[in-house]
Amino acid sequence: MGFYDYSKEKRKKIVQEMENNIKNEIEKSSLLETSSLLKYSSDEDIYIRKNAYLIVGRLYNSIVDLRHNILHILKLMYQLEDLKIKQTVIYAWAEIGKNDFDKIINNMENALKEGNPKLGNSIIGALKKLGEKNPSPTLKFAKKYINDPNPEIRRQIIHGIELRGRTQPEDILPLLEEVENEENKRVRDMIIHVIGQISYKKGCLEKVIFTLKHWKNKKLVDDALYEILDVHKRYKFSYHSYRTAEQYIRKEFNF
Numbered sequence: 001m002g003f004y005d006y007s008k009e010k011r012k013k014i015v016q017e018m019e020n021n022i023k024n025e026i027e028k029s030s031l032l033e034t035s036s037l038l039k040y041s042s043d044e045d046i047y048i049r050k051n052a053y054l055i056v057g058r059l060y061n062s063i064v065d066l067r068h069n070i071l072h073i074l075k076l077m078y079q080l081e082d083l084k085i086k087q088t089v090i091y092a093w094a095e096i097g098k099n100d101f102d103k104i105i106n107n108m109e110n111a112l113k114e115g116n117p118k119l120g121n122s123i124i125g126a127l128k129k130l131g132e133k134n135p136s137p138t139l140k141f142a143k144k145y146i147n148d149p150n151p152e153i154r155r156q157i158i159h160g161i162e163l164r165g166r167t168q169p170e171d172i173l174p175l176l177e178e179v180e181n182e183e184n185k186r187v188r189d190m191i192i193h194v195i196g197q198i199s200y201k202k203g204c205l206e207k208v209i210f211t212l213k214h215w216k217n218k219k220l221v222d223d224a225l226y227e228i229l230d231v232h233k234r235y236k237f238s239y240h241s242y243r244t245a246e247q248y249i250r251k252e253f254n255f
Contacts, residue, residue, distance in 0.1 A: 003047035018048075019055045026059065029069040041077065041088035049088045057095025070096075071103060078107070086111075087122040094126035101130065101137040112145065112153055120156055127160025135164050139171060146175050151184040158190045165198035172198065173211045180217040188220070196227035200238040205245060209252050225249055 003011060021036035040052035060070045078089045090111055093104040111123055130138040138161070145157045158176070165172035176195065182188045199208045208228070212221050232238045232245040240248070249255055 003045050003051075015051050015055070018051055019058075022052070022055050023059055023063075023066075026056075026066055026069050026073060029072060037073070038077070038080075038085065042082050042084045049084060050091070053088050053092040053095055056092040057098075060096050061099055067103075075107065078111070083118055086116075086119060090119065090122040090126050091129075094129040097126075097130050097138075098133040101134055101141075105137070105141065108141070112156065115150060115152060117152070120152065124156050124159045127157070128163040131161050131164035135168070135171060139164070139175065142172075142175055143178075146179055151187050154179065154182070154184070155187045155190045158187065158194055162194045162197050165194060166201060166204070169198040169204050169207045170211075173208065177211070177215060180215050180220055182220075192220070192224050192227045195224040196231040199228045199245075200231050200235050200240075202239040205240055205248065209249065213252060221253075222255070225253065225255055 003014070006014065018036070018040055022040070025035070025037055037052065037056075040048055043049055043052075056070060056074070059066055074089050074092055077085055080086070090108075093107050093111075097104040097108070108123075108126070111119060127138065127142070131142075142157050142161050145153055148154055148157070158179070161172045161175060172194075176191055179187070179191060182191060195208060195212075199205050205228070212224060215221050229242065229246055229249065232240060232242045238245070
């Protein structure tokens, strides 16, 4: 049975048992003593893995005396070959980095530079969490790598700052402008995708359009405008209707 096949009460008991086991193992500060944590982190059920990294994050934030052990064990776990364990560790670092970014920045850098395509979505997801909850150091981190020679790193960074941009587009638009002349198709497509995603909430369309009017790459701007309109057509929950967004864009651009 999967995690969500159980009743709510049973799920609460499972999570509490997981937390007790993980806490007891972390106190021993040895990878050899973390069989439960390793089992949860490599479980086939994504929700078991999710609860594992959420528990690690809660323990780090609530029990100061466990922080050294947690960082040590996560570092050892990341060195294992199991892909699911590596993914769980990346998300655990994100939970820690929401409040203590300096403690995980080197680990995140190493994961990013490793260039493992199978970890890309985990890195993007972690950056989204970090950007939403702890934007200042996360955006500084993004600025460092948004022009990286590796296009996959650029793509991950651009996708990773999307969530912050959905509520505060002005925070990420300057970073996107730095790469408006991107030539790699996958990265360029991601820039356009993110511009669309940061345009549909209240107050965001106006900020995005105002900024795009000052960009120099008119071809990319035109492609981004089509994406914005497509998002407003597909997302019925957009603040502006498709018609309103279209009228506004046509008023601001010769489009």
